[in-house]
Amino acid sequence: MATAQTRAAARLMAAPAVLLLLAWMVIPLGMTLYFSTLRYNLLMPGMEVFVGFENYEFFVTDPAFWIAFQNTLVMVGSILVITVGGGILLALLLDQPIWGQGVVRLMVIAPFFVMPVVSALVWKNLLMHPVNGLFAWLARSAGFTPIDWLSQVPLLSIIMIVSWQWLPFATLILLTALQSLDREQQEAAEMDGAGPGSRFWYLTLPHLSRAITVVILIQTIFLLSVFAEILVTTGGGPGNATTTITYLVYVQALLQFDVGGASAGGVIAIILANIVAIFLIRSIGRNLDR
Amino acid sequence: MGKIELRAVRKAFEATEVIPDLDLDIEDGEFAVFVGPSGCGKSTLLRLIAGLEDVTSGRIDIDGRDMTRVAPAKRKLAMVFQSYALYPHMTVRRNIGFPLKMAGLDRAAIDRKVEDAARILNLTPYLERRPGELSGGQRQRVAIGRAIVREPAAFLFDEPLSNLDAALRVNMRLEISELHQKLGTTMVYVTHDQVEAMTMADKIVVLNAGRIEQVGSPIELYSRPANRFVAAFIGSPKMNLIDGREAERQGAAAIGVRPEHIRVSRDEGAWKGTVTVVEHLGSDTFLHVDVPGVTSINARTPGEYGIKPGEPVWLTPEEGRIHRFDREGRAL
Amino acid sequence: MARTVSAPRKTAMTIVAWLVGALIFFPVFWTVLTSFKTELEAISTPPALIDFAWTTENYRVVNTRSNYPLHAMNSVVIALGSTLLGLLIAIPAAWAFAFSPGRRTKDVLLWMLSTKMLPAVGVLVPIYLIFRDYGLLDTRTGLVIVLTMINLPIIVWMLYTYFREIPGDILEAARMDGASLPKEVIYVLLPMAVPGIASTMLLNIILAWNEAFWTLNLTAARAAPLTAFIAAYSSPEGLFWAKLSAASTMAIAPILIMGWFSQKQLVRGLTFGAVK
Incomplete structure (x- = not known):
């Protein structure tokens, strides 16, 4: 509510951001859609032919796509379970009165700030290396044969690395939500004879449900595009064992120069991400009307 | 100079009409108070005069010049907000000096004017502090200071005292009245508190649902309310409003009598009733009396009046102090 | 208690x-x-x-015998450049959304957020081709543009949630006091929003510094920031773990410190105000 002058000024001030983002979205998206209907390889310029849905057909009938699809689901799903479950436990732990809480908090959130390339390489070499890695030494000390993490259980290794990176995020957000919990309500429940277990189940968990939803949705968006961690550790292999849809599109585009196929894959990735995004946008939008 | 004229001013937000077609004159040097219940449009009206909102239609003249489409800063008005709206990151000196800086005055002139204003408002010792370090009353004075340095044609006050505690409110009320005496500038003051309106105003504008119910001096409104709404809104405690047979007997749809215009007696009078609650204020005693066939009546007796709940009492409205209203609520 | x-x-x-x-x-x-x-x-x-x-x-070795300083400089330029450019575009927009909201403001804000959810691979090909055609591949300018655009929605949102906590009265008071719109923003809004702007900057520097899809795919040598420099250590020949660790430590230290300082604001920024 203001004058026509301020409203006009407001439109003018919002214009650059809105127009730039619109261009950023519409132009590449339109191009992706267009390319996805062409037979278009960067190695053979000038040979572009309209092929309709052939690229999609090719992409979807490629067994690699279904493996990548499955890998993506397994990876995102496991990381969500690990980070949300671990995040709740950690948040509950950090919410307890302890000595040196600040320092523990700093240690716990640190992995989130480590650049993905660094954490992937540190895990790959310093920790997971089959000969010189710390895990190998620990296994040998305990009398086991060390395993070669990245070739024997590649997907699990990736899941471990990425979970380590995202656990702090879940913890931090759940801890913030936990700290806004009504202490009097907890005390009232305690007076009413509710034990720690039922207090957690009936009061704490419902209070956290909103934060948990937000964590799941935001992480899903980011996890669907995990890239650097795969690139520097396994390169999608061995075979297709750690190839996700994001990585598959990258290979198609920048290693095989197949613009048409990569674009079709990109469109599929967009559709998948949008299914999640709709839910996320709704839950954030609700928060706007207060 | 500061004459404000509103002609056929109308304001609608989308489909809802907040102010339907309103005319009003505020004379130069007048202290005008807009009063009404919350949501009556009084603050919107003030913001229309300030230029913070556009009128949907109509015209606003200030000093005979059409200001309807002029930007707020160019209307030569100064406003004191309910929240004071001080700049928290600036010292008192810079807060008061801000409008002068925006007007492009040089440092020396700004300092001189700021110090003059600070002297009038007893703010000199606080000039280098920030708003966060001041009490509510001091913040209020800074907000006023920021308004006076501009030497505006009129001051606009939007419920300036509602954030202060009761004792401070009485003090500030006096200070603002004194300021008006000293400066002689037009002031337009919005409040929901009829006591503020009665004590400060030259002219009270009673608003209800965007319409002007009555305009007049405090005494006019008190003694000759134009309708039931004004009758009930002005005066404390509220006027007793009685309808039904008792009103018909007086030839009206409803009659009203203020508590202070009812004589109380233990043995004779017009209405016989039973005391339900007694409120002792020391200076006065208020009796809530249940009168069968009339209603519950509030009566005021000066000084201490020894009576207990449950005891019978006689009430007599003073002749000539009875207000009569027709079926539409208009005064007869 | x-x-x-x-x-x-x-x-x-x-x-x-x-x-x-x-x-x-x-x-x-x-x-x-x-x-x-x-x-x-x-x-x-x-x-x-x-x-x-x-x-x-x-x-010593990493600093003198490799191109570490060049890539560190690239990271600094790209992170700071994209954050400052983003703020420049986002501050006016956030002002408009927070203080002069219209009927469609909410939709516009949510739409902005939705662009953030566009998976990068979906637009990899066109962006790569556009950059190739305009000579933006492997340039700092190109990366500044990309990172500004991908973080712009977050910047707008964070500023919007901070601005919304500033009472509109104060801006109206400035308007009454004769401040023009730019002056209102510079003298009144920005000084009051300093903490919010600072944490928005911090979060964005962190995100831009660590971004590892576009920085890896759009750079080769000249404009490669630390992400790309360190990724080069993944080649299997030779085990330079100590040097990798030194380079990594230098790459993560500044961000770790910034992150520790801004952890409180981080939650709000990353959840778009949904959790505070």
Whole structure:
């Protein structure tokens, strides 16, 4: 509510951001859609032919796509379970009165700030290396044969690395939500004879449900595009064992120069991400009307 | 100079009409108070005069010049907000000096004017502090200071005292009245508190649902309310409003009598009733009396009046102090 | 009121919490430790914990014999450049959304957010081709543009949630006092929003510094920031763990410190105000 002058000024001030983002979205998206209907390889310029849905057909009938699809689901799903479950436990732990809480908090959130390339390489070499890695030494000390993490259980290794990176995020957000919990309500429940277990189940968990939803949705968006961690550790292999849809599109585009196929894959990735995004946008939008 | 004229001013937000077609004159040097219940449009009206909102239609003249489409800063008005709206990151000196800086005055002139204003408002010792370090009353004075340095044609006050505690409110009320005496500038003051309106105003504008119910001096409104709404809104405690047979007997749809215009007696009078609650204020005693066939009546007796709940009492409205209203609520 | 608990319980909880914290922090600690070892000690088993010849040789080598300084500079330019450019575009927009909201403001804000959810691979091909055609591949300018655009929605949102907490009265008072729109923003809004703007900057520098899809795919050598420089260590020939650790430590240290300072604001920024 203001004058026509301020409203006009407001439109003018919002214009650059809105127009730039619109261009950023519409132009590449339109191009992706267009390319996805062409037979278009960067190695053979000038040979572009309209092929309709052939690229999609090719992409979807490629067994690699279904493996990548499955890998993506397994990876995102496991990381969500690990980070949300671990995040709740950690948040509950950090919410307890302890000595040196600040320092523990700093240690716990640190992995989130480590650049993905660094954490992937540190895990790959310093920790997971089959000969010189710390895990190998620990296994040998305990009398086991060390395993070669990245070739024997590649997907699990990736899941471990990425979970380590995202656990702090879940913890931090759940801890913030936990700290806004009504202490009097907890005390009232305690007076009413509710034990720690039922207090957690009936009061704490419902209070956290909103934060948990937000964590799941935001992480899903980011996890669907995990890239650097795969690139520097396994390169999608061995075979297709750690190839996700994001990585598959990258290979198609920048290693095989197949613009048409990569674009079709990109469109599929967009559709998948949008299914999640709709839910996320709704839950954030609700928060706007207060 | 500061004459404000509103002609056929109308304001609608989308489909809802907040102010339907309103005319009003505020004379130069007048202290005008807009009063009404919350949501009556009084603050919107003030913001229309300030230029913070556009009128949907109509015209606003200030000093005979059409200001309807002029930007707020160019209307030569100064406003004191309910929240004071001080700049928290600036010292008192810079807060008061801000409008002068925006007007492009040089440092020396700004300092001189700021110090003059600070002297009038007893703010000199606080000039280098920030708003966060001041009490509510001091913040209020800074907000006023920021308004006076501009030497505006009129001051606009939007419920300036509602954030202060009761004792401070009485003090500030006096200070603002004194300021008006000293400066002689037009002031337009919005409040929901009829006591503020009665004590400060030259002219009270009673608003209800965007319409002007009555305009007049405090005494006019008190003694000759134009309708039931004004009758009930002005005066404390509220006027007793009685309808039904008792009103018909007086030839009206409803009659009203203020508590202070009812004589109380233990043995004779017009209405016989039973005391339900007694409120002792020391200076006065208020009796809530249940009168069968009339209603519950509030009566005021000066000084201490020894009576207990449950005891019978006689009430007599003073002749000539009875207000009569027709079926539409208009005064007869 | 603080909760009071028995001392034994607090002691037990403290021990558990410190153990878990140390476990999570361990890879970072181990990286820093390894950066002070010789290459031989770095790969030795059993691993050396404290009793090794501490050396800063790796830092010297990384700084002098590789292109580390160039790539670090690229990271700084790209992170700061995209954050400042983003603020410049976002501040007016956030002002408009917070103080002059219209009927469609909410939709516009949510739409902005939705662009953030567009998976990068979906637009990899066109962006790559556009950049190739306009000579933006492997340039700092190109990366600044991309990172500005991908973080713009977050910047707008964070500023919007901070601006919304500033009472509109104060801006109206400035308007009454004769401040023009730019003056209202510069003299009144920005000074009041300093904490919010600072945490928005911090979060964006962190995000831009660590971004590893576009920085890896759009750069080769000249404009490569630290992400790409360190990714080059993934090549299997030779085990330069100590140097990798030194380079990594230098790459993550500034961000880790910034992140620790901004952890409170981070939650709000990353959840678009949904959790505070």
